[in-house]
Amino acid sequence: EAGVTQSPTHLIKTRGQQATLRCSPISGHTSVYWYQQALGLGLQFLLWYDEGEERNRGNFPPRFSGRQFPNYSSELNVNALELEDSALYLCASSLSGTGASEQYFGPGTRLTVT
């Protein structure tokens, strides 16, 4: 069974540009989560999507947004990129959006903003 996949692996953007990151969950999983892993800041929750709806949002500005498609894949968009957005962005999926469901992580997208 295929795991969570993310694309691209690496992304280099210039400050002020927009970045789009993509995630495909494990087959059968309906929930998708996005996390940011920035140097010195650890892993921080960004967004949670379930059944096509945004269910929860972390403490990030509105220029971080996303969506979930009917096939449960998801897209994270970061507008007006800032240098501090440079980080590893991890996507995770789970069977259902409950606290007990373990989340399975993809390999991440390394975003570098210059």
Next chain:
Amino acid sequence: AQSVTQLGSHVSVSEGALVLLRCNYSSSVPPYLFWYVQYPNQGLQLLLKYTTGATLVKGINGFEAEFKKSETSFHLTKPSAHMSDAAEYFCAVSASNYKLTFGKGTLLTVNP
């Protein structure tokens, strides 16, 4: 709200020695607790989880953790370290809001 504190950002052990990685949590509701491992330039891999029931949880690669409510702890142990265990380990808590709240991580070094 919940939080996780991992004591020790870096732990170094000899091959064959006991591994003990400490995790304390804070949660206003009964927590679900997880340990994840991250190898360099990779995503997170689930080692084990505690939801309800037995407080001693066994995971993959010989790791186990014990949930101690009175101490609000969920420490990770492995009787005998292997070189391949060298990685960064994250403790996480989840409650009714479904997101995972992670600790800062503990980098485990295994010396030959």
